[in-house]
Amino acid sequence: MQKLSNLIGLPVLETVTGTQIGMVEEVLLDIDQAVICGVLIDSENWFFKAYGIGFEDLFSIGRDAIMVRGSEVIKDLADLSALSSIYRLQDLTSKQIFTETGFLLGILMDVVFDVITGEIRAYQVSDSIITDLLYGRQTMPLPQAQVIGPDKVIVPDTMAKLLHAEQIL
Incomplete structure (x- = not known):
């Protein structure tokens, strides 16, 4: 078991290339289903967009980093974060x-x-x-x-x- 606040600020790393593709900015939760939907990441490559990675696309969650297979797992999560049952951790x-x-x-x-x-x-x-x-x-x-x-x-x-x-x- 781990606390969600521990994920905020963790680097997101690609396992294939070893490059950092962002840092966890926020965590999205579906309270009705009692699951994590994904993480929003910040990066210098985009502005004012809710880009992130769905939980199913996370390869592993470690103490010091979150690992993904490749940057192709990054997607626009704006539609997901607009649903009424989806909450941001900070909310x-x-x-x-x-x-x-x-x-x-x-x-x-x-x-x-x-x-x-x-x-x-x-x-x-x-x-x-x-x-x-x-x-x-x-x-x-x-x-x-x-x-x-x-x-x-x-x-x-x-x-x-x-x-x-x-x-x-």
Whole structure:
């Protein structure tokens, strides 16, 4: 398991030529399907376009770089990022998480995923800076039902019982 925020800023390298074709600028998530759709990359070669690589075209996700077979996997992801169920990581983080009965669980700080399948597994939640320092952040399994608003996430009441101390590699 890995945190999505760890991908931001990683170089994207071609395995065939060894050249860097960009850096990860953002991650696209399909919350309804609970999967990563792809990564947006920045490059000096284009401006004001949402170019990126679909998750299925990523050869491997390492600690220090993302590997692809060749630059032909880069495509325009603007249509994909415009869909209502697709979120950018930066649009999800820093939202308050409430239960349906109005209990504040904390702030969504990161998303945990499986590097092999791209499946979203959990949210990393912060209760407060002091709690984070003393006990670490908590993780909450991805809710099967949730409402994502402009600045809040509403989850079922049962999610409060599923918060647990972080155990991410």
